[in-house]
Amino acid sequence: MNIGQAAAQSGVPAKTIRYYEDIGLVAPASRRGNNYRDYAEEDVAVLRFLKRARSLGFSVEDCRGLLSLYRDRQRASADVKALARSRVAEIDRKIAELESMRATLLDLIERCHGDARPDCPILEDLAGSAAS
Amino acid sequence: MNIGQAAAQSGVPAKTIRYYEDIGLVAPASRRGNNYRDYAEEDVAVLRFLKRARSLGFSVEDCRGLLSLYRDRQRASADVKALARSRVAEIDRKIAELESMRATLLDLIERCHGDARPDCPILEDLAGSAAS
């Protein structure tokens, strides 16, 4: 199957598939006579794996590790679990950061009357009423 | 004051200040005889404004708008409030996305025994037990 089909079946855009090949995340696809890349079901499975892992927020580098664990029949599930846990920790950090931004913004929004007048607590805050 | 001082007083790294000047986010600093940039208190205030706005997650483009509102004595606070609200909406979207990743990961983590054996629900999931 050529790259368009593989893209359709995996949900990973053709451009991205080539990119993954480029950075060595997936092995170079075999080529057919016309120099078109040729994909088998297995390749598509790997692409789907990547799509899912990326959608869970794993970085491309993480994916490299996950893929090699995936292929390693001797792997310890503990290693996978550790990767997932550190991913969760990272997510928690990001959520906390966003929550804090959100709280600050909501507070400012509430204090801003939001009409045609120019005075605005939001700008006042940005301008330095509080240190960052 | 030269750029190092401005950086120290605003919390914005010198490199970033130059970058902001480059992309036209701040006006080019005046220069002294030795071609060093020269900053006044006001410039530092603007940098602090930017630092704070960035720390609340406003994009550089948003900052452009915020700065022009900041400088506009005729502004309507409603415009600022609208910017802040759309920022909150964006944050909410991101938080929701992260929460969903987190829930999925925690579920997988819980189901993974995490020892020396190779079988692992996390990898099984990635490998396609569920569609993305």
Add this chain to the structure above:
DNA sequence: ATGGGGTTTCCAGCAACTGGAAGGTCAAGA
């Protein structure tokens, strides 16, 4: 043969910096 889809390569660009190289400047100490 011609048209419309594939596909190939490569190059550029997005956000928002950050690092580093190569060189000019300045103040202090030996």
Add this chain to the structure above:
DNA sequence: TCTTGACCTTCCAGTTGCTGGAAACCCCAT
């Protein structure tokens, strides 16, 4: 006076993870 080190200047490259586009080739149907 010379040197050393800490500044400053510019410019170019790299980061993350793609995405868009150009120019060219390939394949199939009409």
